[in-house]
Every structure is written in structure tokens, then in C-alpha cells.
Amino acid sequence: MTRSAFSPVGDGSTPEPAAALDTFPKLLLHHRRVRPHRPANREKDYGIWQSWSWAEVAAEVEAFAGGLAVMGFRRGDKLAIIGDNRPRLYWAIAAAQSLGGVPVPIYQDSIAEEIAFVLDHAEIRFAVAEDQEQVDKLVAIKGRCPLLETVIYSEPRGMRHYEQSFLHDYSTVQQRGREFAGNSPGFFRDEVSKGRGSDVAIILYTSGTTGRPKGVVLTFDNIIITAKNAIDFEQLTDSEEVLAYLPMAWIGEHIFSYAQAYCAGFCVSCPESQATVTADLRELGPTYFFAPPRIFENILTQIMTRMEDAGWSKRKLFHYFLAVAKRVGLPILDQHRVSLAHRVLYWLGGVLVYGPLKDTLGFSRIRVVYTAGEAIGPDLFNFYRSLGINLKQLYGMTESSVFLCIQKEGAVKPDTVGSPITGVEIRISENGEVLFRSPGAFQCYYRNPEATAEVKQPDGWVHTGDSGFFDNGQLKILDRARDVGKLADGSPFAPKFIENKLKFFPYIKEAVAFGDGRPFVVALINIDLDAVGDWAERRGLTYASYQELAADEAVYALALGCIEQVNRDLAGEPALAPSQIRRFLILHKELDADDGELTRTRKVRRRIIASRYEPLIQALYSSAAKGRIETEIAFEDGRKTKLRADLAIRDAATASPSAERLIFEHAS
Amino acid sequence: MTAAKQIGEPILTANSITLSFGGIVALNGISLTIRRREILAIIGPNGAGKTSMLNVINGFYHPQQGTITWRGEARRHMRPYQAAAQGIARTFQNVALFKGMTTLDNIMTGRLLRMRRNFLWQAIHFGPAEREELEHRAHVERIIDFLEIEAIRKVPVGRLPYGLQKRVELGRALAMEPELLLLDEPMAGMNVEEKEDMCRFILDVNDEFGTTITLIEHDMGVVMDISDRVVVLDYGRKLADGPPEMVRTSPDVIAAYLGEAVAPSC
Numbered sequence: 001m002t003r004s005a006f007s008p009v010g011d012g013s014t015p016e017p018a019a020a021l022d023t024f025p026k027l028l029l030h031h032r033r034v035r036p037h038r039p040a041n042r043e044k045d046y047g048i049w050q051s052w053s054w055a056e057v058a059a060e061v062e063a064f065a066g067g068l069a070v071m072g073f074r075r076g077d078k079l080a081i082i083g084d085n086r087p088r089l090y091w092a093i094a095a096a097q098s099l100g101g102v103p104v105p106i107y108q109d110s111i112a113e114e115i116a117f118v119l120d121h122a123e124i125r126f127a128v129a130e131d132q133e134q135v136d137k138l139v140a141i142k143g144r145c146p147l148l149e150t151v152i153y154s155e156p157r158g159m160r161h162y163e164q165s166f167l168h169d170y171s172t173v174q175q176r177g178r179e180f181a182g183n184s185p186g187f188f189r190d191e192v193s194k195g196r197g198s199d200v201a202i203i204l205y206t207s208g209t210t211g212r213p214k215g216v217v218l219t220f221d222n223i224i225i226t227a228k229n230a231i232d233f234e235q236l237t238d239s240e241e242v243l244a245y246l247p248m249a250w251i252g253e254h255i256f257s258y259a260q261a262y263c264a265g266f267c268v269s270c271p272e273s274q275a276t277v278t279a280d281l282r283e284l285g286p287t288y289f290f291a292p293p294r295i296f297e298n299i300l301t302q303i304m305t306r307m308e309d310a311g312w313s314k315r316k317l318f319h320y321f322l323a324v325a326k327r328v329g330l331p332i333l334d335q336h337r338v339s340l341a342h343r344v345l346y347w348l349g350g351v352l353v354y355g356p357l358k359d360t361l362g363f364s365r366i367r368v369v370y371t372a373g374e375a376i377g378p379d380l381f382n383f384y385r386s387l388g389i390n391l392k393q394l395y396g397m398t399e400s401s402v403f404l405c406i407q408k409e410g411a412v413k414p415d416t417v418g419s420p421i422t423g424v425e426i427r428i429s430e431n432g433e434v435l436f437r438s439p440g441a442f443q444c445y446y447r448n449p450e451a452t453a454e455v456k457q458p459d460g461w462v463h464t465g466d467s468g469f470f471d472n473g474q475l476k477i478l479d480r481a482r483d484v485g486k487l488a489d490g491s492p493f494a495p496k497f498i499e500n501k502l503k504f505f506p507y508i509k510e511a512v513a514f515g516d517g518r519p520f521v522v523a524l525i526n527i528d529l530d531a532v533g534d535w536a537e538r539r540g541l542t543y544a545s546y547q548e549l550a551a552d553e554a555v556y557a558l559a560l561g562c563i564e565q566v567n568r569d570l571a572g573e574p575a576l577a578p579s580q581i582r583r584f585l586i587l588h589k590e591l592d593a594d595d596g597e598l599t600r601t602r603k604v605r606r607r608i609i610a611s612r613y614e615p616l617i618q619a620l621y622s623s624a625a626k627g628r629i630e631t632e633i634a635f636e637d638g639r640k641t642k643l644r645a646d647l648a649i650r651d652a653a654t655a656s657p658s659a660e661r662l663i664f665e666h667a668s
Numbered sequence: 669m670t671a672a673k674q675i676g677e678p679i680l681t682a683n684s685i686t687l688s689f690g691g692i693v694a695l696n697g698i699s700l701t702i703r704r705r706e707i708l709a710i711i712g713p714n715g716a717g718k719t720s721m722l723n724v725i726n727g728f729y730h731p732q733q734g735t736i737t738w739r740g741e742a743r744r745h746m747r748p749y750q751a752a753a754q755g756i757a758r759t760f761q762n763v764a765l766f767k768g769m770t771t772l773d774n775i776m777t778g779r780l781l782r783m784r785r786n787f788l789w790q791a792i793h794f795g796p797a798e799r800e801e802l803e804h805r806a807h808v809e810r811i812i813d814f815l816e817i818e819a820i821r822k823v824p825v826g827r828l829p830y831g832l833q834k835r836v837e838l839g840r841a842l843a844m845e846p847e848l849l850l851l852d853e854p855m856a857g858m859n860v861e862e863k864e865d866m867c868r869f870i871l872d873v874n875d876e877f878g879t880t881i882t883l884i885e886h887d888m889g890v891v892m893d894i895s896d897r898v899v900v901l902d903y904g905r906k907l908a909d910g911p912p913e914m915v916r917t918s919p920d921v922i923a924a925y926l927g928e929a930v931a932p933s934c
Contacts, residue, residue: 046809047821157814158872275819 022197023220025061025098027262029192032058035238035265041087044272044280052087054265060088062188064170065095066177068126069187071150071168075100075194078122078203082106082115082138083130085244085270088154088170090258092128097201097220098192104203104215105249107600108134109593111634114213116141118205122215122446123147128170131155139164197221203446204251206398215446216251216398226401226440227259229422233406234368238265240288241365245270245277250601251398252373256290281362289366292373293500294602296380296391299361301506305534321349329386334410354387363389370394370406373601375477375496377504378414385412393417395475399455399462400424401440405475416474426475432467433481483606485516491578493521495606498579501569505562506531510591510598512609513581514617520582522620524613525559526590532558547588547645556650559586563652571655580654583620585627587613588645594634616647625649675896676704679880680848685724685734687717694720695731696904702848707874708882709891709912712901713924718884719761721901722850725882726758727751739847753781757846759837761853761884767826771836774825775811778843779804811839814876815869831862838869842877849873851883855890863887867894892916900924 021027031040036055043050052060073079079096081103083089093103104122106115108130115137119127125147129135135153139162142148153159154170181188201220205213230236244257261268266288271280307318328342338346358364369384369391376393384391390409395417396402404426407418420426424438437460444452455463467481478484479494487493495513498521502511510526527550535558536543543549567580591597597609610617612631619627630644678701687695695717702708710718723729725736727746735742738754757778765774783790783804789797812818815835820828825836834854841849854870855863871894873879885891891898891912898915900907902924908915915921 046806046813047818048809157876160875272818273816279819279822 023195024262025192031265039267042269043087061091061094063174063177065098066180067173070176070180077101078104078124080104080124080127082134102200107247107249112137112141119145125149128152132158217443217446222401222440223259227263230403231264236264240266241286242288243286244268255402285365287365287367290370293376301531304506321353324349325386377500379504381414399442416476419473434464434466434468435461437461488519501566521579523581523584525586550586568655585647585649675706679704681737683735685731687731693904706896709895709898710884716901717904726756755847757841757844758850759841763833765825770822771820775808775839775843778840811842815839831858848880
């Protein structure tokens, strides 16, 4: 086992000039030579973790690349990849890159139309699909995508009666590749050596909170240099363990589970299915983990609801030590002075509560946990850190190959995203927008020069669209620049800030606040079906559907409690006191990516929601006690239906800043 | 699916079965055949004798008159465990699983008839017994994968929602590697999505393993969609027997279901 994270450029100790390790296929051959027997991939299948060493992965990739070449895949061709995280799909990425092709991963839950757009826009001839479900979508749009010639499926189950000649089994393709390699043994190596760092490595279509998806073009240099800088920053080695469970089409997943694994040589494990991620996480015990804030929210919600079901003594113990962690956990993690009694108490909590809890969550071996993609609620963030989990924030986007800023050890704060890493320059424009220039900066949006010109300046500076500022060398992100507005009286209105505060309550899954140019703030609320369902069950409240539960009077009272708590918090900060929520309603359906209300990474698409729920927003700004809405919803299979509902509107009490201060003085 | 499947010779023939409990005649001279690889649906109003028919087929009940011919061999008295040993597996209208045991253990019990080592060997769990358990576990894991229930492998079935319990029960029946699978209302109490899943599993079992399936079901949409042939029972008599299209338009069937001559809505 080597402790050196990455062979630095120009390291003379390796037989080949290390400067040649500028593409992922070259890195793959490098690992085959340097650490052939160390695990590269694992997948839980038939209840057992199956594993592949670097030598085996190299052989699989070579076989698949050979098969693709035989079937006519040429340099510059694009390979669409659709499915859950499976080793075979990761090998397909490497195989396409080996032949000088460009992988284009597509979100696996995309509906057929979304896939058709990408296939068409990226001129895709070849696609690899995980299973029958994905093949069905491709078959359905084949007629509309004349360029699509070949579909390769990885899981043959249910495929026996498909007679279309453009469908091929992954294993058969590999078999053809092996036969081909037998006849022309040097082919793979030659093809790999033709690759250059400046070649296009991947095109990732960003879900985008506005408009059509855009294809972000990244080169090997973009990704490898950025991944390597971040590896050095965290001192990652080839003995890290990671779980690949986020969509393959998302840049974060690509960097953590492919790019950094290939750069540092560590093993990537794939869960058995999306539903077993929590159990697999626990078995694996990753050392390096990434999750967007919503996952941490979900985990917290699960912990809290499960603890509500626990026995009296366990519940008391849990809440007591959670309070201890809240008081002294952070100072201990940041190595501040803490009294001996508190240290002993925290240690005891570690034995009785935090340790077992971390073990249950699969965080017992964790060294670094990142969260990014969206702002995280400070309470949520501190909850994990106070348990001794090294949760940090980073800042980045598809256009920057992720890493722009990372929080340094000992300088972790809930409201910043850290300072720029090696090679990254950041500046704030006059109107407060964050701009960056970095080795990871994307080349262009594929076939969309207008959009590229809007975002990327000729001198290399890229507009992020986020508004932010530096605070003691650490970047603070306020909100999407275009979302920050002003109330009618001129006071600032940052919707995401308010929404995040609401979403910290386990009962609230999603919230959308409105207030730009309006006299006061209103909110649409989505309840969390699991948490509220559990809450209802314990109170003997019966309900038949989400819609019924959401309309319940007691649930409204529950949400009202959360909102008034947020109002009291907001009142504590003079600048935000006017942003208190005056009126709200609970939506009758969950906001859904299939309906275009969320992005595939579950970010709220504010403008679409505003137009779709326009009648409700009008009702919120009137004195009406009800709002009527008719919406079209899409089922998972693409069918659509109309949903009509009358939703109750409630007023929330607001706190005045001075009164809040009085209460505080009384309490302390 | 495009290719038509091959339905083979009769594997089970019931010949004028009559079954009564005291004065109540549950089955009155019913004859029917089940052909290899087909999906046969038995439908009928409540009390028509559908479950009784399944119980006769797998040896729970012994008819007063008539014979069952299973794979060319006529029999009058057969015990359920003999039926099971000869390749007839079933699920029940009211889920009959071991509630306190996990999904995995429940499905494992479906393998018991195929285990060769005796109780003592298994208790010691050494050598051949261990190898045997590993083989069976591998088989059970394939079923878990097939039915997509990985996430509930270690969950006690009593804690599972009803739809999933039904799926586990199907898994246990499949673990026996049956030739004939009897399903008693596999979709009762399920929502639309669960029904669709269950339909897909039934079709996949029939298609991939070549298992012959006989099922009782009340959801006419499901019956018309997945079965090759439908038998209609009413008060212990057989009203109709034929392909779904034919049964759907049979005046007798319509009368039995609706009491008047109006086409049933499916």
C-alpha cells in the first residue's frame, strides 16, 4: 500500500514518465501496474460484496472498449450512460474515454422526453442502459432520435423477448471485445496512449433551475488537476472507502466516485439498490463521504422519528446526551477550552450514544464528510459536527469541476463555504456576484455558444450566478444572485435563507418563500410524509393519502408552530425581521422533479413554482382563507392527470424584534 | 414482449370434483385442466368455491367424489406436504408467514423440503451441512434479487406493509422451485403500483422459470391482462372456461357477476 496520494507530475520513480498520466484510461493502466490486486470496485449482489481488483477492472474496461470498437464506436463519438451506480456503467465511462469517445451520463430517473433531448442535442449514436426500465425508455424514443444506433443493456432480466436488432447484451459486447483483442493485442494500449489531457473527458448535462439542460464540456485536465488538488488538500490515499450512490450524471458523483478514485487509486463500492443505501453504508463504513444537505436532513429525520418510537429510558438518555453534545461538542472538536466535567460527560456520551449512533449511520470510520449543492441549515450542520463527525462544506459547481472552496480543519463554520483551494482564484463583482478562474473551469456549453458567452468571459473568469462575499478569508454564499430581492419597504429578502430555516424541522420537507416586491413574506409548505405520518400515527390520526394528511387541521397547527419558531429566529436579526412569514399554506402534493418543480438534484425551481401556483400566491396575498388550485401531475410512467384542490391558508404570528430581546433577557 | 409462449400438455386434470361440508356443496362436479406453462385464472363471486378448488388441488381438502391427475398419476388422498414435495407450491389469501422471522428466514423455509441433512447435522452446522446451507442461501438470494426485496432482507415480516408481505410469500413459494404455483388472491388489498409490480413478477416467473401458475383474483383488469385462460365458478359449478376475451363476453358470466345482461367494465 502506498501512502502517496497521487504520482505528482514529473516524478521520475515510475517507469513511464508520469506526465503521461493525463487521462483516466492512462491512470487505469497505471493502477493495473502499481496496485493490480487492490480492490477498485465493489458491488453488493446476491447479498454479498463482490469485488474487482484494478487488474480486473482494467480487463473489463478493455473488453468493453474492444466490443464498442468492433461495433463502430469511433474517436469523438459520444456514449450515453443511463442507470443507477453500477461498476459496469463506470467501466463504460472508462471504455469510451479509452477510445477517445466522450461519455454522457444521463439522470436515471429522467423521463423519456428529457432523455430524447440529450440524445438529440449531444448527437448520440451509442447508449448503455442499466436494465429493462431504461431500455424501454430508449426504445420508446428511438423513432425520434434517428442518430441512435446501438443500445447496450447491462442487466438481461426481462429482455429475452426483445427482438430489436439494435439491442445488445453487455456481456456479449465484452465477449466480442475479447475476441477482437485476441486478434489485435496492442489495440487498447495504442488507443489509450492517443489520449491527451486537453481532450474532452465528459459532457454533463446540468439540470439547471431555469430552462433547458446545458451540456457542460470538461477536459481531462479540468477534472484531473482539480481532483488531484482536492486529494492533496484532504490528504486522501488509496485506502479510502467510498460509496457511490448519487446520480452518475451529477458532477459531484463523477468527481468523488470516478475521478478521485482513479487519481488516488481508492476503491468505489456500489450499493445493492437505491433502497439499501443506508444498510450498505453501515456495512461498508466509508472513510470519505459526500451528501447534499437533503440527505443529512433525511438521516436526521429518521433518527428523530425512530427515537420517538424507542423506550422511555433510551429516549431520555438520547436527548440528555444530545443536549450535552450541543453544548460542548463543537468546542471540543475545534479544540477550545472545555471543563473536565464536560469532557468526561462528552466521553460518556460517546460511549453510550454518539458511538452507537455513528455506527448505525455508517459513520464510525469517517474522516471527511462533505456537503454542498445547497446551503445547509446551521442547526443541521452543527448537529452532525457536535457528534464528532467531521462534516465540512465546500463550494463548487459543474462548471468548475466541483472544487472551488473547501473548509479547512479547525476553520469550519456553518455559514461559510471555506477558502479557495490551490489554483482557484475568486473575486466578487461590483454587484456582489461570485466569479472564479481555475484549472477546473469548463470549456463551454456543448453546442450553445450564446450561453457560454453569457457565463464565461474571454479572460477565463466564470460567473457563478451566486451572490456572496468574503468574511475573514472565507467565502459566504447568500443565495442565487437572481433570487435575492427586496420587500416592498426595501428591506432585503433572501428566500433560501428562510426556506432552509423551515426545512430544519423534520416535519417540513420543502418550503418555497415569496416576497420580492411584495409587502410581506408568504410560504408554500411541503410536509415530510414519513415524519408527519409517524407523528399522526402516534396521535391516532387517520389519513388515506398525502393530500388528506396535508389538509388536516392538526397538521396545519404543527406547521404553524414551526413557522412561528422561524419568525422568532428571524426577529432576532434586525435586517431579517421584516422577512417574517405572515401567511402560509400546505401544498396538497409533493413538489416533484417529474413535474418540473424541482431539478433532478432536488433544488427548487422557484420561477416554475411561482407560475404554476400563481392562484395560490394571489390568495396568500389577499385576505382569503382558501386558495383553489388545479395542477397537472405526472406519474412515474409518464402518464399525466389533473389534480384539483382547495387549500386552507393560515396566518402566522410575527414577533417584534424588541419583544424578542425582552424574552431573551427574561430567559437568561 | 413479442414472442408467443408455448403452452404445453395438461399437467393437472381435475375430474368431476365434488366437495361438500355437511349440507353445503362447495364444489359440484368440477372438471378442469391446467396446462404446462399457462397462467390460469379462477374467478367467481364470493363463496363460488375458488379457494376450495385450490385446497383440493394441493391436498388440503379431500373431495368426496372425483380424482385429481397430477403429471399423469391419479390420486384421491394426498397430504399437502406430499403435494409440496411433488412440485405444487402456493400462497394464501390471508398471508401465512412467520411474522417474527425475517424475510430471508421465511424464504429459507421454502427450501426445507430440498434440504438433505437432518436436524442434527444442521444444528452442528459443519461440513456438508454448512455447504448445503450456503447453496440454499445462494438460491434464496437469487429470489430476493428477482423480487427486488433486497432492502427488507433482514426485516421481520410482521413489520412489513401488506403488499411486501405478499411478495415475501411469493418468494417462499418460489424457493420450492415449484412446477405449479397456486396463488390465492395475490393482489388483494394492494394499491395500483403494488398490483402492477405483482403482475410483472407473476409474468416474469411464468416466463423465466417456465412455472405454471393458477391464480384466484378479483381484479378483472388484472385477470384479463395476465391470464392465458379463465375458469369461472359460481356456487360450486363451472360457468365458463376459455380465453379471457371469450369469458368476458359470455352471457352466463355477466349474469353471475352483475345479475343482468350488461358488459362488465374492466
